[in-house]
Amino acid sequence: MPKFIGAHVSIAGGVEQAPRHAAALGARAFAMFTKNQRQWSAPAYTADGCAGFAEGLRAGGFEARHVLPHASYLINLANPGAAANARAVDALVDELQRCRALGLDCLNLHPGSSLGQVSREDAVARVAGSVNRALARTEGVMVVLENTAGQGNTLGASFAELAAMLAGIHDASRAGICLDTAHLFAAGVDWRDAAVYAASLREFDGVVGLRRLRGLHLNDSKSSLGSRVDRHESLGAGRLGWAPFERIVRDARFDGLPLILETPDESLWPLEIRGLAEAGTR
Template identity: 40%
Template sequence: MLIGCHVSTAGGLHEAVARGEDIGCDAIQIFNQSPRMWKPTAYGEEDFARFRDAMAASRIQEVVIHAVYLINCATDDPALREKSLTSLVQALTIGAGIGAAGVVLHPGSAKTGDVGEAIARCGDTLREALARTAGCDLLLEDTAGTGGTLGRSFGELSALLEAAGGDERLGLCLDSCHLLASGYDVRTAEALTAVLDDCDEQVGLDRLRCLHVNDSQTGLGSNRDRHAPLGEGEIGREGCVAFFSEPRFEGLPMIFEGPGVEGKGVVARDLEIAREMRTEGLATRAS
């Protein structure tokens, strides 16, 4: 289990590795460009090589990219779809260049339109992005279910994967806060086991390649994406312990996105807390 957090790339891609090392990450997550702007950062092979060298010299074993928030692969607006496709292709290209485990993507929104049609449009966009790239996985993230966002259930995630053609490069990133917000009870080890069994039946846990472990400010079924420090929210310590000690998550990047115990940013103490939770959970499972 590779515990880490989201880190900044300010100063260059390779600087993210140093920041991850400073706070004790086994894995890191980065944005490939400003998350709220369409303009891509002009990275090239020299940047990729410098990043790969930094990774090889560090304790960090995996990196994942989070695609920009503006992307809506399900849109019925042709201009927005083209922008979304271009941005996604850029993220996957950078992911391949730096050896990322995958690009995490919020699938998009149906807004007030037909969900089935939105899933079909999203599938077409994802197929095209995969066809234009190679060497990096695309990981659909479950959503909290606000408004018309897609991916709020395992059924929708399964439909999205099918609409995108079921390519082996398509994977899944589960977010603990989003699961709770969308109605999946993950507050105990037993509850998490049941949720994962459901995911395995509907999607297949062989698709699971990354996790976001975030506590939630809001309760079960709130449909609100509001993170809390680990163990201090509605998932609580018991639920977070269950995530960090779940056997089916072994070997996967476990990314904490914050806020941390000292405020907005994640600090070394947050990762220490995560590892303490893991130790506690493993001891409970062994008893």
Template identity: 45%
Template sequence: MFYVGFHSSIAGGFEQAALKAHELDATAFALFTKNQRQWTANPITTEQASLFKKTCASLGYGKNQILPHDSYLINLGNPDPVKRQKSLEAFLDEMHRVATLGLDTLNFHPGSAVDNSDRQSCLKLIAQSLDEVLEQEPSVSPILETTAGQGSTVGSTFEEIAKILEYCKHRDRVGICIDTCHIFAAGYDIRNPEAFANTMEQFSAILGFDKLKGMHLNDAKLDLGSHIDRHASLGEGFIGLDCFSFILKDQRFSQIPLILETPDSSRYADEISLLKSYSPGV
């Protein structure tokens, strides 16, 4: 079964994310558990969590169809100990919020080697941060998202993500999310059958598909290897539509949330319908 959806808003309550996804016939959805541009938020109440869980259950959304995302402010690889601690505390809070909602994964961007600090040290700090958090929140798995490699961000190559896992003591509890725009911007070609197969062979060899716990399906506004993170609507960027048909015909991408983060939310319904048309298993 393929689970296709979009990043849904929690405006009006956490349950609204599920209701909005259901309205567009999505079989998956992503959400932030708080304002992604702020460090802190009010705790999730028992009533809020209960309503979210009941709504998801009534609409048929299991936790394997939902991919929460953390705040964009967090940088677990920050070399400044004070700033890293702030990120660490915010990330742990996000993990607790996910657990409160009855979910078990948290998608996040690995981090950035601030002021061109050493990248290997950054990767080690991210792994150390994950170990600290995982020891305090045992019910949620962090999901490392591939990046475009913009600026000093790390995690744009499969090898860098593998290094984070290598440095992490609790690597068995860490998953990976592939963002199609990001890997394309990072230099991984996915536009035709041969290129797609080659890229996924690299992923399999370096990281393994057992680690894949979610995907973000986005076209790219800029060409291959731009290292610029600019999403485009499906079929309106440099990736093109073929890549998404490859994904929806490949069982390696089934049973995980396939999430649209395309820029025009008015097109979500059409994009979901398009993705579903590629596979009888949706």
């Protein structure tokens, strides 16, 4: 089965430009921010914008399930402050509604940080509670939590912590996971090693469940194994090298999932996408 490979594209000029940017790369999947990711609020989409996005999907041959929008980095669902937490949940609700307006069914999100103010267990429970509140106010769109490099007080670097968040979310049909290869490597999981790759996916299946996986972020890592530092690199140019990505595109467990590049050199995206697609057919 062919893989659905793409990149995190720009929404400059409006969200409706994203499918066109992705199609120009030769992508079969893509990610984008739903709005300016550095601001809390943004104007609502217009009817023309939503119609333009749908037309872009159709013209580019994209299916909604191969689009994995990324939420703003400002949202910290673990924030222990009541007002700050309410603002984060409001912002998540807005992003889920934007996805719904575009006809999309998933939103990728970083779980958050304890800010060093509460225990990790408490922070994990706050993430789940915040997601529950946002899901209760929205319909149809799934929250997809991304594994992290585990820098500082950031949550979600381990499968166990991701599983604990999922366990606290009441509607399992609206909560999934996205795995980022650079974050895994920085968190100490060495997918350069075929045996580690196999073992870690067995562990993921046991602890989280492969059925909960909604996408992968394909990034090489500038930072070293276990460094807990989140620095993406172009495929093959970082510490991971090319081999893990060949393994991924030949792995039937990732059939049908969006596989998204977040590599730093956008000019290489068409080559990276083509190289991965070719590797997947060999």
